[in-house]
Amino acid sequence: xxxxxxxxxxxxxxxxxxxxxxxxxxxxxxxxxxxxxxxxxxxxxxxxxxxxxxxxxxxxxxxxxxxxxxxxxxxxxxxxxxxxxxxxxxxxxxxxxxxxxxxxxxxxxxxxxxxxxxxxxxxxxxxxxxxxxxxxxxxxxxxxxxxxxxxxxxxxxxxxxxxxxxxxxxxxxxxxxxxxxxxxxxxxxxxxxxxxxxxxxxxxxxxxxxxxxxxxxxxxxxxxxxxxxxxxxxxxxxxxxxxxxxxxxxxxxxxxxxxxxxxxxxxxxxxxxxxxxxxxxxxxxxxxxxxxxxxxxxxxxxxxxxxxxxxxxxxxxxxxxxxxxxxxxxxxxxxxxxxxxxxxxxxxxxxxxxxxxxxxxxxxxxxxxxxxxxxxxxxxxxxxxxxxxxxxxxxxxxxxxxxxxxxxxxxxxxxxxxxxxxxxxxxxxxxxxxxxxxxxxxxxxxxxxxxxxxxxxxxxxxxxxxxxxxxxxxxxxxxxxxxxxxxxxxxxxxxxxxxxxxxxxxxxxxxxxxxxxxxxxxxxxxxxxxxxxxxxxxxxxxxxxxxxxxxxxxxxxxxxxxxxxxxxxxxxxxxxxxxxxxxxxxxxxxxxxxxxxxxxxxxxxxxxx
Numbered sequence: 388x389x390x391x392x393x394x395x396x397x398x399x400x401x402x403x404x405x406x407x408x409x410x411x412x413x414x415x416x417x418x419x420x421x422x423x424x425x426x427x428x429x430x431x432x433x434x435x436x437x438x439x440x441x442x443x444x445x446x447x448x449x450x451x452x453x454x455x456x457x458x459x460x461x462x463x464x465x466x467x468x469x470x471x472x473x474x475x476x477x478x479x480x481x482x483x484x485x486x487x488x489x490x491x492x493x494x495x496x497x498x499x500x501x502x503x504x505x506x507x508x509x510x511x512x513x514x515x516x517x518x519x520x521x522x523x524x525x526x527x528x529x530x531x532x533x534x535x536x537x538x539x540x541x542x543x544x545x546x547x548x549x550x551x552x553x554x555x556x557x558x559x560x561x562x563x564x565x566x567x568x569x570x571x572x573x574x575x576x577x578x579x580x581x582x583x584x585x586x587x588x589x590x591x592x593x594x595x596x597x598x599x600x601x602x603x604x605x606x607x608x609x610x611x612x613x614x615x616x617x618x619x620x621x622x623x624x625x626x627x628x629x630x631x632x633x634x635x636x637x638x639x640x641x642x643x644x645x646x647x648x649x650x651x652x653x654x655x656x657x658x659x660x661x662x663x664x665x666x667x668x669x670x671x672x673x674x675x676x677x678x679x680x681x682x683x684x685x686x687x688x689x690x691x692x693x694x695x696x697x698x699x700x701x702x703x704x705x706x707x708x709x710x711x712x713x714x715x716x717x718x719x720x721x722x723x724x725x726x727x728x729x730x731x732x733x734x735x736x737x738x739x740x741x742x743x744x745x746x747x748x749x750x751x752x753x754x755x756x757x758x759x760x761x762x763x764x765x766x767x768x769x770x771x772x773x774x775x776x777x778x779x780x781x782x783x784x785x786x787x788x789x790x791x792x793x794x795x796x797x798x799x800x801x802x803x804x805x806x807x808x809x810x811x812x813x814x815x816x817x818x819x820x821x822x823x824x825x826x827x828x829x830x831x832x833x834x835x836x837x838x839x840x841x842x843x844x845x846x847x848x849x850x851x852x853x854x855x856x857x858x859x860x861x862x863x864x865x866x867x868x869x870x871x872x873x874x875x876x877x878x879x880x881x882x883x884x885x886x887x888x889x890x891x892x893x894x895x896x897x898x899x900x901x902x903x904x905x906x907x908x909x910x911x912x913x914x915x916x917x918x919x920x921x922x923x924x925x926x927x928x929x930x931x932x933x934x935x936x937x938x939x940x941x942x943x944x945x946x947x948x949x950x951x952x953x954x955x956x957x958x959x960x961x962x963x964x965x966x967x968x969x970x971x972x973x974x975x976x977x978x979x980x981x982x983x984x985x986x987x988x989x990x991x992x993x994x995x996x
Contacts, residue, residue: 409440409444410444411423411441411444411445413444414426414431414437414438414440414441414444415441416430416457419455421449421451421452421453422452422453422454422455423441423445423452423453423454423455424455424457425437425438425441425454425455425456425457425467427456427457427459427465427466427467427499428465428466428467428468429463429465429466430457435468435469435470435504436468436469436470436471436473437467438454438456438467438469438482438501439469439471439473439516441454442454442475442476442480443476448478450479452481453481453482453483454480454481454482454483455483455484455485456482456483456484456485456499456501456528457484457485457499458484458485458486458487458496458497458498458499459496459497459498459499459500460495460496460497461495461497461835464497464500465497465499465500466499466500466502467499467500467501467502468500468501468502468503468504469501469502469503469504469516470504472516472518473516473517473518474518474520475517475518475519475520475521475523476521477520477521477548478521479521479522479523479524480519480521480522480523480524481523481524481526482501482523482524482525482526482528483524483525483526483527483528484498484499484526484527484528485498485499485527486527486557487527489557489582489862489865490529490557490558490559490582490583490584490837490862491584491616491837491841491860491862491863492836492862492865493836494835494836497529497835498527498528498529498559498835499527499528499529500528500529500530500531500833501516501525501528501529501530501531502516502529502530502531502532502533502534503516503531503532503533503534503535503538503540504534504535516530516532516543516544517543517544517545518544518545518547519544519545519546519547519548519551519553520547520548520551521548521551522551522552522553522554523544523546523551523552523553523554524553524554524556525554525555525556525558526554526555526556526557526558527556527557527558528558528559529558529559529560529561529833530543530555530558530559530560530567531543531560531561531562531833532562532563532564532567533561533562533563539562539563539564539590540563540564540590541563541564541565541566541569542563542564542565542566542567542568542569543560543563543567543568544567544568544569545569545570545571545572546568546569546570546572546573546576547572547573548573548574549573549574549575550574550575550576550577550608551573551575551576551577552576552577552578552579553568553576553577553578553579554578554579554580554581555567555568555578555579555580555581555583556579556580556581556582556583557581557582557583558580558583558584559583559584559586559833559837560583560584560585560586560588560599561585561586561587561833561834562587562588562589562590563588563590563597564588564590564591564596564597565591565596565597565598565601566588566596566598566599566600566601566626567585567588567599567600568599568600569600569601569602570600570601570602570605570607571601571602571603571604571605572604572605573602573605574605575608576602576605576607576608577607577608577609577610578600578607578609578610578611579610579611580599580610580611580612580613580615581611581612581613581614581615582613582614582615582862583615583616584615584616584618584837585599585615585616585617585618585620586617586618586619586620586818586834586837586838587618587619587620587817587818587819588620588621588622589619589620589621589814589815589816589817590621590814591621591814592805592806592811592812592813592814593621593622593806593809593811594621594622594646594647594672594679594806594807595622595623595647595679595682596621596622596623597620597621597622597623597646597647597815598620598622598623598624598625598626598645598647598651599612599617599620599624599625600624600625600626601623601626601628602626602628602630603628605630606627606630606631606632606633607627607630607632607633607635608632608633608634609632609633609634609635610625610632610634610635610636611634611635611636611638612625612636612637612638612640613636613637613638613639613640614638614639614640614860614861614862614868615640615641615860616640616641616642616643616841616859616860616862616863617640617641617642617643617645617669618643618644618645618818618838618839618841619643619644619645619795619815619817619818620644620645620646620647621646621647621802621806621814621815622646622647623647623648623649623651623682624642624645624647624648624649624650624651624669625649625650625651626651626652626682627650627651627652627653627655627656628651628652628653628682629652629653629655630655631652631655631656631657631658631659631702631704632656632658633657633658634658635656635658635659635660636660636882637650637660637661637662637664638660638662638663638664638879638882639663639664639852639856639858639859639860639861639871640664640665640859640860641664641665641666641667641841641859641860641863642664642665642666642667642669643667643668643669643789643792643839643841644667644668644669644795644799644818645666645669645670646669646671646672646799646802646803646815647670647672648670648672648683648690648692648694648755649666649669649670649692650692650693650694651682651683651690652694653683653684653685653694653696654684654685654694654695654696654762654763655696655698655699655702656695656709656711657698657702657704657708657709657710658709658710658711658886659710659711659712660711660712660713660882660886661693661712661713661714661716662712662713662714662715662716662852662853662882662892663715663716663852663853663856663858663859664716664717664858664859665716665717665718665787665848665858665859665860666692666716666717666718666719667717667718667719667720667787668719668720668721668724668796668799669692670690670691670692670755670756671720671724671727671754671755671756671799671803672727672755672803672806672807673727673728673731673752673753673754673755673803673807674689674690674752674753674754674755675737675751675752675753675807676688676753678807684696684760686762688760688761688762689753689754689755689757689760690755690760691755691757691758691759691760691763692716692718692757692758692759693713693758693759693763693778694759694760694763695711695759695762695763695766695767695776696762696763696766697766706772706773707772707773707774707775708775709773709775709776710775710776710886710887710889711773711775711776711777711886712777712779712882712885712886712891712892713767713777713778713779714777714778714779714780714885714891714892715779715780715782715851715852715853715858715892716780716781716782716858717781717782717783717784717787717847717848717851717858717859718758718781718782718783719783719784719785719786719787720756721786721796723796723800724756724796724799724800724803725754725756726800727754727799727800727803727804728752728753728754730800730804731752731804731807732751732752736752736804736807736808752807758781759778764778770889774889775886775887775888775889776889777885777886777889777890777891778891779891779892780891782847782848782851782858784845784846784847784848784851785845785847786845787841787843787844787845787848788843788844788845789839789840789841789842789843790840790841790842790843790844791839791840791841792839792840792841793818793838793839795816795818798815798816799815801813801816802814802815802816818838818839819834819838820834820838840863841859841860841863842863842864843857843863853878853881853882853892853951854871854874854878854951854952856870856871874932874951874952877932877934877950877951878950878951880947880950881947881949881950881951884946884947884948884950887965888946888963888965889963889965890961890963896949896951896953896958896959896960897958897959897960898956898957898958899924899956899957899958899959900956900957902956902957903928903955903956904926904927904928904955904956904957905928906926906928907925907926907927907928907931907981907983907985907986907988908925908926908988909923909925909979909981909988909989909990910923910924910925910926911990911992912962912979912990912992915992915993916992916993916994916995917964917992917993917994917995918964918974918994918995918996919963919964919971920961920962920963920964921961921962921964921992922959922960922961922962923935923948923959923960923961923962923979924957924958924959925957925958925981926956926957926958927953927954927955927956927957927958927983928955929955930952930953930954930955931952931953931983931984931985931986932951932952932983932984933949933950933951933952933953933981933982933983934947934949934950934980934981934982935947935948935949935950935960935979935980935981935982936948936979936980936982937962937977937978937979938977938978938979938980939972939975939977939978940975940976940977940978945966945972945977946962946965946966948960948962948979962979964994972994973994973996974994974995974996975993975994976991976992976993977991977992977993977994978990978991978992979992
């Protein structure tokens, strides 16, 4: 008996030593300089947490450390699953999957998946996989806060700490109950999302949840979302609430069947750019005055795609300094979605009207399928009080005619009618491929290739973006995306200049003749001297990358009026005597220079006051 006890103690000791002996290299398949190739779930013998444990064990990680995850195939997916909620070390973390192509383009290989798990008691572990207290970059991966039994978690990553940057690039996100990123307690958080795809955030039966980002308590420092697609999500996509960020840019994104408000806010934005996007069958949930007042409009108005309000006490930004640019966005709603409001009113279903004194049933359901409510339009039109809040062109060209999009309108109508009350139990149906149906599906086998093809043929949108590019996520148009990459920095500068100056990007450069000039020519501005604005005209004999810049008398650049590719023709552009910071310049002598690869010319002008 004593020997058996001693043997048992020995074996236990050996087991303990074995556990303690786990080192970083136990989770590493290959070392490539500062990059570690991490073993997946199968490599580890169906043991979870290889990625998370490797990050913890990597105590001497160099500043450029990258954790590379293996891609999979349809026959053998590559999983990096976690069976516990996990707080990342307080250092920058970069996780990159092997590149298999842009996530919206078909591929024989599948991006590696970071997802949930079932614990030893067969309970789903699908909540925040990463609690982030420093910078985090995720690239070329699928992120699913879901477990194999089909249950879904609330979010993928929770951001804490101060001044952190979260980057999602070429990321596929599917399934959640709330958002993929939330920053309730993160201070000064910046989020950058590019070339990504978010679908089927439909896990709970409430109209508010099922989007990409939210923070109940803290404002963002900045949010940049570019060339990203959002499909079949149940709730509010980006929730700013009453927290205006220091800088927000939405450029070239696609929203399809995003049921709740696309840009949810009280309307207090102070630096907000929404350009070149395509918004289809989104922002369609019905509104009852006061519905979701703690999250939505404070004047009990329907929340259009863009919602602006006058600033309350506590947000100390002068009206003249608020910068909002909304231009060159396409929008369309399927007429069948009007049934949501009609069905609610015809059925006599009442909502709650709430203010500071309480709630009561009153009023009528109304549509939120509008670009903006009356108060927002008044703010856009008040150039004296808000000189840099600018609304440009909305392209309402009808159905985009997507290459492949199953008809989910009946499901959206059912959802829109049922979700108006908090006691709703109906979930928004998921959009999935026929060979991977929603019912009974293993959540970790995300749809691949993706369930839609949102390239389109409607000519009203195909060349409507800045520079003649298609509206929306350019990843659906690979050839045009490659062309856009060559000019994106110049376009970003042009968009920023328009935002600062309070002008639109769609009318900043106007063609004035269909005739093709025989030569390049920069003409004298008119009037000259001028106050407060002047017009500059120029001729282009052929396609050219054009810059038109204004300099002061000592050669400092004051403003960039044109920075884009233009076709042959004659053009005019107006300068309002404001610099790149949006400030009125002093009277005096200025010079303006037109540059192409074949031509440079400078002329003088005089501002008088």
